[in-house]
């Protein structure tokens with residue numbers, strides 16, 4: 001219909017459905033992959049990752065040998081080049097473990113974890129680094145008393161630099177513990193939470209802490225109830241005293257194992273985990289009102305049995321996403337779990353869609369580790385796969401947030417036959433570029449490499465402008481920006497607007513357009529431009545005026561705004 005190489009082309013109005021082309025999706029390809037060898041200890045590897053407003057990426061993890069692990073913390077520039085790297089070995093010369101990471105005001109990076117104290121009992125550890133240089137600013141080692149194993153698993157910092165740590169201590173068995181230090185590192189208060197279960201079942205632990213913009217800490221606790229089964233426990237604390245502003249307990253008579261919480265801009269909290277509230281092991285997800293801890297809705301989602309939640313995301317546009325693994329049979333010994341992910345309505349908890357991936361063969365182990373949504377309607381799920389044709393690789397899915405259909409996928413395999421790649425977590429920078437924290441493991445040498453795998457943002461606006469001579473046809477100037485540099489792009493024409501979905505058998509099948517089906521056709525396909533921008537000069541056929549054009553980025557299956565020919 002139109003020659004892609006023609007400098008000028010004509011918009012005809014023949015009714016031609018989009019031409020069939022290669023059905024293959026473009027592969028999601030990392031911009032860069034950083035790797036940092038961290039030794040052969042069984043606990044070695046990435047623990048946490050955060051990204052600052054300038055796009056600098058910070059990771060912390062465990063390195064060393066199995067007889068003396070240390071805490072390794074590193075920073076990378078946005079282009080993936082190393083900025084600094086620091087190792088911390090405690091005075092006990094033994095097992096130091098990083099668990100949490102946070103950025104605070106004044107360019108301070110906080111690492112929390114544990115280090116051996118007197119008698120080799122673990123003490124709480126807080127390290128403060130200058131985020132720009134990696135200089136160690138302060139080391140805080142905390143113990144409630146002799147003979148107690150204590151740790152900090154999560155750290156949060158408020159706008160004034162007060163630091164909150166959440167983790168565990170020992171009472172009647174493990175108890176949850178929350179500590180506050182001020183910006184100078186001075187201890188402020190300790191709060192211990194012990195559930196109603198009796199020893200030896202009272203295995204309580206604080207999993208995660210965050211600070212509301214107003215400064216109140218919120219803590220997620222695995223709390224064991226009088227039934228000797230765990231529930232989700234949320235505390236909102238008075239920052240001055242550590243006492244409850246409110247406390248919420250949620251669960252049934254079976255085990256309810258909290259995983260993760262997220263704070264919504266509305267001030268409400270979303271919590272997910274693995275829950276047996278309906279008699280089956282499902283994803284138990286709740287929305288909790290921020291003002292008083294009231295449970296606004298609860299959702300129990302899963303298929304078959306043995307669903308295990310592994311990641312939670314919200315998109316700010318009414319979507320809540322839970323990913324996790326499901327056993328396709330009832331045999332836990334044959335390691336054949338699969339991915340199972342759901343979208344819930346943030347307002348009601350209703351199921352919107354589900355997405356599954358993985359083969360059921362014995363030892364075909366597939367499990368996701370994290371989920372994230374961008375502002376452009378993409379959902380990303382990363383995890384581990386050994387289903388054919390993959391063998392111990394990291395897999396990344398790009399799904400359409402509207403319907404859960406796969407738009408694209410990426411694979412990161414080890415450089416060597418014996419390397420496997422475990423994704424751990426995902427973070428976005430301000431431009432919504434995806435960063436996956438991962439570990440490469442060499443099965444021959446036993447060495448782990450902490451890794452960051454970076455993908456370009458899909459949320460950059462793809463902008464299309466059309467300047468036509470209407471009515472009557474004649475010259476048209478078409479200009480766009482924000483497409484994938486050096487990628488392929490297509491201009492699609494239709495007489496009306498709507499929500500036409502690209503049919504199977506076409507590139508980007510399933511992608512929803514802003515165009516309707518009336519005379520929909522491929523008007524042009526060609527290079528998107530060296531920097532993702534291009535100007536095309538064309539000639540409109542007599543029937544083109546009054547119609548609509550939309551640009552499709554074929555490399556990433558993204559669409560532009562709809563522009564009218566007028």
Ligand SMILES: [Ca+2]
Nearest residue numbers: 069070094096
């Ligand atoms: Ca050590």
Ligand SMILES: [Ca+2]
Nearest residue numbers: 174175202204
């Ligand atoms: Ca306890």
Ligand SMILES: [Ca+2]
Nearest residue numbers: 327331332336
């Ligand atoms: Ca199984």
Ligand SMILES: [Ca+2]
Nearest residue numbers: 336337359364
């Ligand atoms: Ca499987």
